[in-house]
Amino acid sequence: MSAPVRQSPASDRPDTAVRPNPARDTWNVLTRELRPTLRDPFTLIFSLVQPLVFLGLFAPLLVGQSGEPVGETLRWFVPGVLVMIVLFGTGATGSNLQYEMMTGSHERTLVAPISRASLLVGRALKEVVPIVVQAIIIVLIALPFGFAVNVPGLVVGLALLAVFGVGLGSLSYSLALKTKDREWLFWGVQQTLIFPLLILSGVLLPLDDGPAWMRAVATVNPVNWVVQAERALLSGDLSAPVVLWGWIAALLLAAVGLVVGVRAMRRSG
Structure with a gap:
């Protein structure tokens, strides 16, 4: 008669559970969010319609009012248009998350073994790519019309826009949650805040005489x-x-956007 087979205790079994890893999870969320943009890059171009309208129709009015050369006017106006891209783009990006919540897609990601904070941080970092690509396109379009840009200042300016976009995008996701x-x-609050912030930033008109x-x-x-800061950087006055x-x-x-966004993501679901 053979001896009974001894069952291994649970402690002896290999641990195959997948545990959250913030760095890995953030990267996975980032690449997941970038895939639709890479598959359909036309969306990046289409979202430039509004900034291009301002650049094509508003800049000539500024030239007529100021009496300065076109290049000088663009030197003042184009940096504001770059910030406008961030305001209108990342400020509305929370609508994508809201759509996922309405369709049930977001709830399925919440049960995955990934860090809740990574769900927010990865989404926020994704905004850096559209910001940089769209800003470079606007600068290239403005160059033939007399706009002169300092290249080192542009690089620093793009980094500044990226950080600003991460914060604004995080707040947009928080609003969606x-x-x-x-x-x-969502759209009522977003529109109520975006346009006063835009007008009271001197993007369209100087506030010196306001x-x-x-x-x-x-x-x-x-x-x-x-x-x-963008106006100074693109002009070469980095200091x-x-x-x-x-x-x-x-x-x-x-910092505020990420803290608020991560807290909202952890409380969701």
């Missing part, structure tokens, strides 16, 4: 400091004080 299936509320209250609000508007203030504003926004 809070509003969930109420799409109307009312005192407008100039006061602009001093606490992070978009205003990013715009001023201007406004560059430092632009980086402070972008980094603070990114």
